[in-house]
Amino acid sequence: MSRRGKATKASLAAAAVTAASVVAPAVAHAEIHDVQLTSAFDRMSHDRIATFTLKAKSSDGIVAVDGTAVNPPAAAPYAALRFTLVDGTDKDGTWQAALRADAEEHPGTNIVQVTVRSADGSTSSRSGGFVDCHPTSITDVGYAPKTIDIEHPDVTYQGRVMVRKYRDEPLEPAEGATVRAGNGTARTGADGAFTLTATDPSMSVSVARQGALCGATESTPLTVVKEATETTARLVSVRPTRDGAEVTVHGTVMRDGSAGPMPVSGLSVTIDYQEGTANTVAVPKTSGGTWPTTGADGTFDASFPVTRSGRLLIETPETFFLTGGSVDLGTVDLSRTARISGLTYSPRPLAYRGSLEVTGKLVGDWGAIAGAPVFLEFSTDGKTWARATSGTTTAAGGFDFFAADAHTEKDGYWRVRYAGDGLYKPLVTTPTFVDVRYGTAIAGFNASPEPVKKGKSITVKGQLFRYMDKKLPGPNAPVSLYFQVKGSSKWTQVAVVKTASNGWFSKTFKATQDGTWKASYNGSAAYLASNKPTDFVDVQ
Known part of the structure; x- marks a missing residue:
């Protein structure tokens, strides 16, 4: 424990009874619901029984509630639990199981994993647990010196570690327990006694939870004379x-x-x-x-x-x-330095011969730089640069460039340049790569006939176009077809079809229910994604 930490006194009474409630969804079917698992354990009772209570509901009825106990969490189960119905019915009831704890064999965190099964075969799982250890205390604590400084930091601690296994039994020595104070450690003898010296002391002596022993801490306040x-x-x-x-x-x-x-x-x-x-x-x-x-x-x-x-x-x-x-x-005191904040290039990727918008704000040490000339530059290789357009910053230091046509026919790098002036140093932004792709669109999309009788065929078709220097059909391209059942918000992909040499695609399905059809070309390294036309079909 850090020497700055506040020491806390161990309490045997506070460690006597523990209870936990864990709700962790792991449901195979939605039929089992309102599942809650709680545990209760009195670690100082002679019977040392941990009781697990599970509440659950099922319209088909619950046929079994089973559990296993593990310690540590990743180990194989060391005990099986069979829950019995103690209240209510198999459709809305309370089941209980008991586990005899053994702090010597299974100390620390014990996890119980429970599976609930209903008559229709659905299951639901929950986990609960308890911590098993014997309440521990540190007694007869002494330490010297009680006043220390940086040149005399060593402190020697002594005391005894005691344990109470049952509420009606006296304390007994805890042999072999590891005790720490600052950077000093020691192990207790047969009488629970320890002595240790710390060269980097702390304000407490403590026993971490170990084996069957619970943890404990005892305050050892020191007077520290600090040097300036x-x-x-x-x-x-x-x-x-x-x-x-x-x-x-x-x-x-x-x-x-x-x-x-x-x-x-x-x-x-x-x-x-x-x-x-x-x-x-x-x-x-x-x-x-x-x-x-x-x-x-x-x-x-x-x-x-x-x-x-x-x-x-x-x-x-x-x-x-x-x-x-x-x-x-x-x-x-530095010379005034200009910088560009909030620099954006949009859209990315960019449509072939589309419009690239570049925005940002030119600011200096004392705020916005207004009325300053700024330049947008383009390069295909990031080395040789050409000016695409120019502008002047607003009163708030902002600028808004638009580059299109010949400047947006190729992939390339973009940057903004400020030439500087008598007050501010010049600057050039880090080059930003913008990927240029050809645009696409789906036209003539139709799902027919409309309406259609249930069980009959319905044909979904359309034509994919690619926009280069002119509008051209998009051949041999994958088009994804989706269907959305009426009243639902979920789209389900039902097919991926390849376009013909003229860009047309077509797919026939069996009409089963009302819904909306949609087509989408998702793009590639050279082409942007298309629009997503839809068509509703009434199935009668």
Whole structure:
């Protein structure tokens, strides 16, 4: 347990009776319903009987309720349970089963898996369980010294671990139990006694649940004399980059030791960089994505990226033995950096010779950049770029480009360029690839005859077109056919047909019920998905 955690005193009475209710759907048929499984177990009674109660309903009647017990959860069953009807009827009743627990053979979590079967063969499964262990306590606890500091951290703990197996029996020693306090551990002797020393102590001594023993914790409050720390730091460099700047800082953390200032090693230091009005915490790149840690000499170094001018603070945390501290390095002033936010390219994929809309917002360190010229550029290989169109940002810094026709005939890369001005640096956005595909559409879709007599044939047909430089039939393409029963919201795929050389497709079905037919071409690497025409047919 963490030394900062609040110690809790173990209570034997609180561990005496446990009850659980678990509802986990695993139903094969919907016929069995309102299933609930509960368990009750008094771990301090002599009979040590766990009782399981199942309630369920079934219009056809429940014919069997069976269960198995496992421990641990993935193990093979160690006991079988036969539930008997104790109240109600087989259509709405209560069934019970009993299991004699054995904390020595099956300690800890015991899971009972129950299967309910009805007369029509449907089943429903539920799981319940109980925790079996003997209530444990830590007595005669002593520890010394009770006042510690960073130079004298060792604490020796002693006491006894006792267990009560039944409510009407006295405590008895728990031999061989593992006891922990901070980073110290020990095992109890035949009389339940233990002694251990922790070089990194805690405010409690504890026994985790182990074997047939329940867990227990006893408070061991310590008085900690904290030493003050002094943190110094300086800004080493600010290296401008296209996207902002890389800031490097160097610092030292010392403590007021008994013999004078001493370096603090292994302490995680926080870099807090407040950009504008938003408090943004920067992660040092030199630490693999973690905060820098002081070395043996108490020093630390960190480099991290920023995009705006902001305030830089170095903070050292308060620890078990040390006070915290901070250093305010003031404002880091950067040249104004422009950026584009909310950049979108739509639609993607793009229809051949369709219209590509590009939107975004040009902003700087102090907000929107209004009235600025921006350019939309295109490249087939991501290397050689051509200007597609241009525009000027609005008062809110927004821009909205439309590119079409010759610029959208090929797959390619798109980017937005801002040339910059006397206040802001130029920028170019990361290229975005846009896939161009030919458009498609299904025309002449029809399900006939309408109406149709039940059991007769119904033919579903239509024609697929592909839009290249002109409208052309779509040959040899898979078209999916779907049917939706009247009154339902679910579509069911009933066939996939290939189009003929003229784009036509056709499929005959047996009419069974009213409903709506739908066709869909789902597209490919070269073609967009089609529309999804529908046709309702009345079956009489």
